[in-house]
Amino acid sequence: MEARSDVLRQGEVPSVAHVLLHGHTCRYRLLSDGRRQITAVLLPGDMCDLEAVMRGRADYGVGALTTCILGEIPAERVADPTTLDPEMSRALWRRLLRDEAISREWLVRIGRRTALERVAHLLCELRVRVDAIGLAVAEEFDMQFTQVEFADILGMSTGHIDRVLQQLCRTGLIALSRGVITVLDMPTMEMVAGFDPSYLRAA
Amino acid sequence: MEARSDVLRQGEVPSVAHVLLHGHTCRYRLLSDGRRQITAVLLPGDMCDLEAVMRGRADYGVGALTTCILGEIPAERVADPTTLDPEMSRALWRRLLRDEAISREWLVRIGRRTALERVAHLLCELRVRVDAIGLAVAEEFDMQFTQVEFADILGMSTGHIDRVLQQLCRTGLIALSRGVITVLDMPTMEMVAGFDPSYLRAA
């Protein structure tokens, strides 16, 4: 799947559920005038559109942030959770519950944190999640978000995103080089973000 | 249960799941410095803390917005969804999926809508939800939120909430009297909010 292409378009009736195997995707909602809010960032192992499949309609789109590899599960296999193998069912519940916890934290982040805290908090979350699936290389993690994507995740404008990243850079918390962000000082970053990772634990 | 009291405190290990039978409650997250974000408003029929029970820990609190009546379900009965009666299991899934859809919409609302749109959108959502459970009396609905609560739902300050409500009042879209908001012109309100109710449908 190509970077920047849609895995699922908002409003579609999905016929397969996608498991992300490699790369990054996001869920997003578009308003009629083009405003976009990214509501989730998916990493390898995550289900891209389980809720849409179960509800039989996508009220969000799923977009590929990078080139990625997706697994497909026929909708019938997961549409009715009561017909699933118990182990599978439990696994899906766990995922959904974790998604919900993350989504709740995103709401708090956008609603009640300052711009600086938001950016720092997002970086902390991604750091922990990337780490958890064994993809972090030292303190560096390869999140090739454009500033537009950052902005649409955090409910901010690109200009402001840029200024905040600069600020984090000047303070020595991160290093920037061509879109690759390296977190230099995770402890301070967590302090700045007011980050508590407990919402990310599996179950 | 008293208005303003906690049904579940953030961080607790819940031993029962609560079904709201009468009144309104909300889920909220507190930051260490006291900032609060309300992440959900619950109406009669809603489960207050199902996710917390299933995850075995509450990363959010549940507060009573009004005096309310709650049903209790022992945690063991719902903690493991695979041991449930299939009909019950399906029902819980549906609820969780709807909660998720609402939560996603809240994220979009806070992240990408203007203050005016936010207030209008919230009013539209509540109107539809109250309606769906048969509690709306004409165009009036009895949502006794304080402005603090409004602010904590929408990620704004109370001062600004007040000004926006005034504006809606001046435009003739709502009437205010003693905290009771009456929506006078729902169609225009939906227009102003950019409201699309499809995310609220049951399944």
Added chain:
DNA sequence: CGTAAGGTTGAATTTGCTCAATCTCGGTGG
């Protein structure tokens, strides 16, 4: 009455946005 909780108001200030110009850097074709 008196009190407390919540609502309202205004001024000063901060925060963040818009928009257009400029820059950077990795291609690409000559």
Added chain:
DNA sequence: CCACCGAGATTGAGCAAATTCAACCTTACG
């Protein structure tokens, strides 16, 4: 090798939105 192109990043000025804070008002209720 080099000029050019396009996507994205960066910058600044001006502006709009929202916050803060303190003062004041209103209402419910004991």
